[in-house]
Amino acid sequence: MNPTFRVDVAIIGGGIAGLWLLARLRRRGYSALLIESDQLGAGQTLAAQGIIHGGAKYGLRGYAGPTADAVAGMPALWRRCLNGEEEIDLRDATLLADHQYLWATRAPTSRLTAFFASKLMRGHVEKLAEGAMEASDYPPVLRHPDFQGAVYRLDEPILDVASVLNVLAGHCQDAIVRSHGLAILKADGNLTLCHPERLQLVVRPSVTVFTAGAGNTGLPWATLQLRPLHMVMARGVHLPGAFYAHCVGAGDVPRLTVTSHYDAHGRLIWYLGGGLAEEGVRRDRREQIRAARRELHALLPWVDWNLVEFATFTIQRAEAYQRRGGRPATTGVFRDGRVIAAWPTKLALAPLLAEQIEAMLPTLGIKPKLHPVDLGPLAEWPRPGIGVYPWDREDLEWS
Ligand SMILES: Cc1cc2nc3c(=O)[nH]c(=O)nc-3n(C[C@H](O)[C@H](O)[C@H](O)COP(=O)(O)OP(=O)(O)OC[C@H]3O[C@@H](n4cnc5c(N)ncnc54)[C@H](O)[C@@H]3O)c2cc1C
Incomplete structure (x- = not known):
């Protein structure tokens, strides 16, 4: 039988949104685990220009x-x-x-x-x-x-976005795992971690948060664009x-x-x-x-x-769907029962997104733990590294 692991919050996707959320929840004593199918930042995050927008460019409309x-x-x-x-200390970024x-x-x-x-x-x-x-x-x-x-x-x-990911991941390396193949939520609310050389690991979360960017699919109540x-x-x-x-x-x-x-x-x-x-x-x-x-x-x-x-x-x-296809004004956070799907819309908004998601947890009966959760069963499970920047990709032609 496949081993099982219980956790309060499972986060699917290790871009800026998932990593910031994990770091925040762990700091506050929640039992949380992040599952990444590729490398950390491999979606949009390492392609971002790294600008922490304050809104100036949106003033171009007048x-x-x-x-x-x-x-x-x-x-x-x-x-x-x-x-x-x-709380999130980025001094090493x-x-x-x-x-x-x-x-x-x-x-x-x-x-x-x-x-x-x-x-x-x-x-x-x-x-x-x-x-x-x-x-x-x-x-x-x-x-x-x-x-x-x-x-x-x-x-x-x-x-430097990779340095931010490094610091965030460094805060909670023990709670970040790699799944070979996309993490899929089953009808019973369980997630299965796959690895070619291991028994599958079944994760039983109380709440699942999808911060998988373009991978936030198959959730009809949270459509992406x-x-x-x-x-x-x-x-x-x-x-x-x-x-x-x-x-x-x-x-x-x-x-x-x-x-x-x-x-x-x-x-x-x-x-x-x-x-x-x-x-x-x-x-x-x-x-x-x-x-x-x-x-x-x-x-x-x-x-x-x-x-x-x-x-x-x-x-x-990848963002929350907008009727006319335009840019969402702010973060997109949607919940259906014990599943949450979220897009920060901007890297800069990841802290706000994490705050919004944390605020939903008490209503779902999730509270910080007095004692840290034993992540021992995950000790040997493979960990994702930090992905590569677009300018370091080897498949691109320069001319
Ligand atoms: C070219 C570009 C430039 C940008 N520049 C800026 C900027 O300067 N400033 C700014 O504030 N914003 C910028 N943005 C927006 C910003 O990059 C995104 O809003 C932000 O990175 C989204 O982060 P995320 O964590 O939601 O998603 P992503 O970064 O896309 O991360 C999703 C992660 O989930 C993983 N995943 C997907 N499916 C699954 C699954 N089923 N199971 C497990 N893991 C899964 C992926 O491998 C990936 O690591 C830019 C975006 C782009 C595209």
């Missing part, structure tokens, strides 16, 4: 809106975690940049100016002095005599240093969002999203690289883009 409200407190919360001032920029090639529209001047954003956005040559606090790539436009500094830190992106990466010694910025165009989403990372060989990568990635879903790889080169040349013509090589990949954002 008003704050519910998304800006939902994320407004996130930069401050994550900073407290990074300083070790919160790596901050790539303390803030990012928003830059407009021409004077920003009056609705944008009005938004930045609004009470909501006061303190979160700072307009830098105009005139490229005097603006020594401009990001290096914009300190060029040919640059004309406005630059704002946003209170939005950028994180997938929104594709065609992301671009650039690398080469001719990249003009690290850069973290949204470029504002005429539309509601940034024309281009740039973050910078280092690959496993220490090479600088520019990771390009925003409008380029959203519109790029209609283009194949070659067309998307051509579009990226065109866009970079138009925005930063003083850089020689011919000496930079590019790669692309497509990925789906």
Whole structure:
């Protein structure tokens, strides 16, 4: 007979949502276990740009809106975690940049100016002095005599996402297991962990939480939507240093969002999203690289883009279903009996999602334990590692 293991909360999926939830529940004394079918972060999380949004880019519509409200407190919360001032201690995680920029090639529209001047954003956005040559606090790539436009500094830190996953997983390594094959919830509420060389392990949770991103399927009361992106990466010694910025165009989403990372060989990568990635879903790889080169040349013509090589990949954002297919304003959390399905919508919102899920547990009769649960039966079970960043993938072609 297969061995069985009882736990109060089983979490399915080890992206940022599942790992943050596990770390929070364990800190508070709940008996919780996380099951991952691949590597930690292997879904959307390691493909994220790592920006802890405070809502500035949602102001491009000219008003704050519910998304800006939902994320407004996130930069401050994550900073407290990074300083070790919160329950989830991220002091060992790596901050790539303390803030990012928003830059407009021409004077920003009056609705944008009005938004930045609004009470909501006061303190979160700072307009830098105009005139490229005097603006020594401009990001290096914009300190060029040919640059004309406005630059704002946003209170939005950028994180090395793998380092965050590492810290979160490190807090509760004993409660994270790998299932070979997707974890499937049976009609009796049990989960079966599979391994090619072992007896299956049956997990009997009191509550099951799906934080499996695109894997939150088969739950008719919690439908997901997938929104594709065609992301671009650039690398080469001719990249003009690290850069973290949204470029504002005429539309509601940034024309281009740039973050910078280092690959496993220490090479600088520019990771390009925003409008380029959203519109790029209609283009194949070659067309998307051509579009990226065109866009970079138009925005930063003083850089020689011919000496930079590019790669692309497509990925789906997995979120709670919206009637018109648009971006959800905030987290999506749904419950049917003792099963919960959740999407953070943004990496930045993972702490809020964990708080919302924890708040549901007392009504289901789940309370923290006075004594830690014995995870002994899982001691020998395989553990997932941290997945790879897109720029370290070996299957992508650079040209
Ligand atoms: C290109 C891109 C850039 C982004 N940039 C940002 C950003 O800069 N800032 C921001 O705040 N947000 C950003 N986001 C959004 C953010 O990445 C996601 O909201 C967040 O990572 C979702 O995390 P998750 O844990 O819900 O899902 P995922 O990261 O998708 O994790 C799901 C996990 O579940 C596992 N799994 C799936 N099915 C099963 C199963 N049946 N059994 C066991 N395990 C299973 C998967 O292997 C995976 O590890 C970005 C998203 C994309 C796609």
